[in-house]
Amino acid sequence: MYGQVDAEVVGQLEAIVGKAYVLTGRERMEPYSHDETAGLSAWPEVVVKVANREQVVAIMKLANERRVPVTPRAGGMGLSGGAVPIYGGIVLSVERMNRILEIDHENLMAVVEPGVITGELHRAVEAEGLFYPPDPASQDSCCLGGNVAEGAGGPRAVKYGTTKDYVTGLEIVLPTGEVVELGGKLVKDEAGYDLVHLVVGSEGTLGVVTKIILRLLPLPKARIDLLVPYDNFQSAAETVSAIIAECIIPTTIEFMERDTVKACERLMGKEVPFSAAAAQLLIQLTGQRQEEVEADMDRVGDLCLDHGALDVLVAQDSATRDRLWAARRLIIEALKNESPVHHMEDLSVPRAKIPELLGAIHALSARLGLRALCFGHAGDGNVHVNLMKDNLPDQEWEEKMRAAQRELYALATSLGGVITGEHGIGATRKGFLAQTIGEKQVELMRGIKRVFDPNGILNPGKIFDLPAQ
Numbered sequence: 001m002y003g004q005v006d007a008e009v010v011g012q013l014e015a016i017v018g019k020a021y022v023l024t025g026r027e028r029m030e031p032y033s034h035d036e037t038a039g040l041s042a043w044p045e046v047v048v049k050v051a052n053r054e055q056v057v058a059i060m061k062l063a064n065e066r067r068v069p070v071t072p073r074a075g076g077m078g079l080s081g082g083a084v085p086i087y088g089g090i091v092l093s094v095e096r097m098n099r100i101l102e103i104d105h106e107n108l109m110a111v112v113e114p115g116v117i118t119g120e121l122h123r124a125v126e127a128e129g130l131f132y133p134p135d136p137a138s139q140d141s142c143c144l145g146g147n148v149a150e151g152a153g154g155p156r157a158v159k160y161g162t163t164k165d166y167v168t169g170l171e172i173v174l175p176t177g178e179v180v181e182l183g184g185k186l187v188k189d190e191a192g193y194d195l196v197h198l199v200v201g202s203e204g205t206l207g208v209v210t211k212i213i214l215r216l217l218p219l220p221k222a223r224i225d226l227l228v229p230y231d232n233f234q235s236a237a238e239t240v241s242a243i244i245a246e247c248i249i250p251t252t253i254e255f256m257e258r259d260t261v262k263a264c265e266r267l268m269g270k271e272v273p274f275s276a277a278a279a280q281l282l283i284q285l286t287g288q289r290q291e292e293v294e295a296d297m298d299r300v301g302d303l304c305l306d307h308g309a310l311d312v313l314v315a316q317d318s319a320t321r322d323r324l325w326a327a328r329r330l331i332i333e334a335l336k337n338e339s340p341v342h343h344m345e346d347l348s349v350p351r352a353k354i355p356e357l358l359g360a361i362h363a364l365s366a367r368l369g370l371r372a373l374c375f376g377h378a379g380d381g382n383v384h385v386n387l388m389k390d391n392l393p394d395q396e397w398e399e400k401m402r403a404a405q406r407e408l409y410a411l412a413t414s415l416g417g418v419i420t421g422e423h424g425i426g427a428t429r430k431g432f433l434a435q436t437i438g439e440k441q442v443e444l445m446r447g448i449k450r451v452f453d454p455n456g457i458l459n460p461g462k463i464f465d466l467p468a469q
């Protein structure tokens, strides 16, 4: 049973952050009652916009004493309800903690606050000849704090990995209000359990991240993008395995099916290249030397054609590149435009299993009579399956969507995969975690949660429910 946010608590919060940064009215709190997860919302009792670590410490101490739930929030772009305050309480927004504190050339590291917009860090380091690879497609709205909490991926994960591969240090405020500094500007760190990477991907349930140390790379100097159409999805999926088997690691291998591309075309109101093709791959190759990237392009182009590609469109300048990427960048908006009620899954399987996964999804969609639009990070084995309500009556939609969800999870697990590759368990998938990783692992996770958060006040109801103590 949680404590309530009464007038006294509001007064104490105002004393901590200043009256202007405590929101209580419905209209001002509305943006904080949801994230980008379709169909999920819950009202906070109060929203607090913090400016620094000391304020987070004071709020966590107050909340822990009063047993008030606290939901951390950064950009609010999450797709599993992580920032939605399902038990009310305090939404703690880090949006004002938005400074890039340091770009350290000697160590190739950046030190940032959690409210820095991801795309702003990209631009800042690129202006200095450096590179921060993780690039969730929401990069101009999401923040690094949210990326750390979700272990966010993105199109460049094929070659460069995800957020977890770049975090070397964190400052976090524990639910009890204590501050701990984990890791540092370190390439190597074998001092005890790897708490840095326990917190990365913990979905705001173990601590509030107040500072982040990120590894940087040299900015690649050469880049070529390819758009490759196919007349069937299997050939497109098989090409992905063929490229990887050749030990060519593109920066990006994105996959879109015709229905998804057509939805983007309808939203844009103009024609998209190869939109009649059954499937498309969008491949990006990068490197330090133009000749090397061109050699990879020739080999990848041949592999695509050998595996049934209908054409290979090459972009070496930014205008053509923008044309190739236009549809991919708009997919999530296009899905909303297509059917405001829809449900997105984020399955992750070994990449060689993608053809099997897509075949089974199509069979499931046909059997249930439920439109499923697929796209995703094919080079990572990560497929986003979008189940569309369209004109289905509410009850039929609910039944079919739930049946499809269960089958999709069983399918991903049977192929050696998991039920989410990057969007997290959050509030929307928590009932299914044990099914995919087993009860023992969930029990270990619950034990870890209790050590960090003995009163269960930090982002309760996410990943799993804790039994009442």
Ligand SMILES: Cc1cc2nc3c(=O)[nH]c(=O)nc-3n(C[C@H](O)[C@H](O)[C@H](O)COP(=O)(O)OP(=O)(O)OC[C@H]3O[C@@H](n4cnc5c(N)ncnc54)[C@H](O)[C@@H]3O)c2cc1C
Pocket (backbone or CB within 6 Å): 035, 036, 071, 072, 073, 074, 075, 076, 077, 078, 079, 081, 082, 083, 094, 114, 135, 136, 137, 138, 141, 142, 143, 144, 145, 146, 147, 148, 149, 150, 151, 152, 153, 154, 155, 203, 204, 205, 207, 208, 209, 210, 332, 333, 422, 423, 459
């Ligand atoms: C159009 C679109 C495209 C997307 N593309 C991708 C993609 O390519 N790859 C991908 O991985 N995801 C993608 N996402 C999902 C989303 O952008 C990511 O999950 C992102 O990391 C969320 O960051 P945020 O700042 O918006 O976090 P929020 O939504 O605010 O929060 C996400 C989680 O982080 C926690 N959190 C936030 N700040 C802190 C903090 N300081 N300390 C502790 N916990 C905190 C919250 O409690 C919550 O659990 C996409 C979303 C949209 C809408």
